[in-house]
Amino acid sequence: MAENKLGAYNIADLRDMARGHLPRAIFEFIDRGTEDDVALANNREAFDRIKLRARTLVDVSKRSQEITLFGNKQPLPIVIAPTGTAGLLWHNGEVGMARAAAAAGIPFTVATNSMTPMETIVREAGGRLWFQLYMWSDRRLSHQLVERANKAGFEALIVTVDGAVAANREFSHRNGFSVPMKLNSRLVADLMMHPRWLAGVYLRQLLTSGTPRFENYPPEIQDKITARTFKKSILKNDSLNWDDLRALRKLWPRTLMIKGTLHPEDAKLAADCGIDGLIVSNHGGRMLDSSLAPIDVLPSMVDAVGKKLTVMMDSGVRRGADVVKALALGAQAVLIGRATLYGTAAAGEAGATRAIDILREETDRIMALIGANNVAELDRKCLALPGEVTALGG
Numbered sequence: 001m002a003e004n005k006l007g008a009y010n011i012a013d014l015r016d017m018a019r020g021h022l023p024r025a026i027f028e029f030i031d032r033g034t035e036d037d038v039a040l041a042n043n044r045e046a047f048d049r050i051k052l053r054a055r056t057l058v059d060v061s062k063r064s065q066e067i068t069l070f071g072n073k074q075p076l077p078i079v080i081a082p083t084g085t086a087g088l089l090w091h092n093g094e095v096g097m098a099r100a101a102a103a104a105g106i107p108f109t110v111a112t113n114s115m116t117p118m119e120t121i122v123r124e125a126g127g128r129l130w131f132q133l134y135m136w137s138d139r140r141l142s143h144q145l146v147e148r149a150n151k152a153g154f155e156a157l158i159v160t161v162d163g164a165v166a167a168n169r170e171f172s173h174r175n176g177f178s179v180p181m182k183l184n185s186r187l188v189a190d191l192m193m194h195p196r197w198l199a200g201v202y203l204r205q206l207l208t209s210g211t212p213r214f215e216n217y218p219p220e221i222q223d224k225i226t227a228r229t230f231k232k233s234i235l236k237n238d239s240l241n242w243d244d245l246r247a248l249r250k251l252w253p254r255t256l257m258i259k260g261t262l263h264p265e266d267a268k269l270a271a272d273c274g275i276d277g278l279i280v281s282n283h284g285g286r287m288l289d290s291s292l293a294p295i296d297v298l299p300s301m302v303d304a305v306g307k308k309l310t311v312m313m314d315s316g317v318r319r320g321a322d323v324v325k326a327l328a329l330g331a332q333a334v335l336i337g338r339a340t341l342y343g344t345a346a347a348g349e350a351g352a353t354r355a356i357d358i359l360r361e362e363t364d365r366i367m368a369l370i371g372a373n374n375v376a377e378l379d380r381k382c383l384a385l386p387g388e389v390t391a392l393g394g
Contacts, residue, residue: 069332
């Protein structure tokens, strides 16, 4: 049977397909960053500034991308990052993404803001599942969510730490795509211009499960995304501190990670709290618009705690070459977010599968061209960093 490539030959193709399917407000929410999109662009430019050193006449016929992550072998060095809007991109989008990850043998991270209950994803998708946590001002409610994820059997917990205050996503305010959602004339017209999405996603959701809502929130703050009574104040987390991480370490019995730190000193403090791993990230350029690119600070983070913690990274990954560059700079795995969101918006589970396949194929090709048979052979000698001498042997 011929492989179903969906007419998509890179992640950019899936992005174009997603843009054609989604209302503008929803597409911009997953595609853009914050304010002037400076961090978003810099994430990509930082990857592009790093060059690969090609090697020739190396037997690379036995290539493997297999890694061991927290004691578990997996065939690819990637993880699906937490993204809470897949349920608005495709009907049962989170389940489809999780199934695609399970089929590929890689972890899928369920987000606090998912529109599918975590238990449903466990039951209908299976595979290796991680859970992402936002800490709220009422720590009791956050701890209840941790207990729920533990009971559901998630193998790892990721605490997002780079959201002390809400991001300034001006484009979403203009589009009316905020919480609570404001159905202004611009947003209504936008939705009506996308009848395939309206019928296949939103109306189907209404008929089967009702108005979309954040299904993993505790009952006392759970509400429809259009409700004006949505309790924003309780979701604040500007008092989050290292003691909260220590408390979570006592509550969570399995792998514990933090996501969103960019400073080596923060990485050292995190290690002192007894966590198992950290994800170097600037939230995909969605929080602080003048933030450093994670790939630029990754080496300093690895140097600071790489022997104590499992270090991973995300933000800006669009090509297999990006995966290779991150691994060569010391990341033990790479998280992808928008790539599988684009795929899900384009074709549901099949689209998410295609996104994973694209990155697998590109990573394999790059490894062959730089003379690497396995991930362990990827190191800084494979790269020419900005400012370095790029001549052979330099």
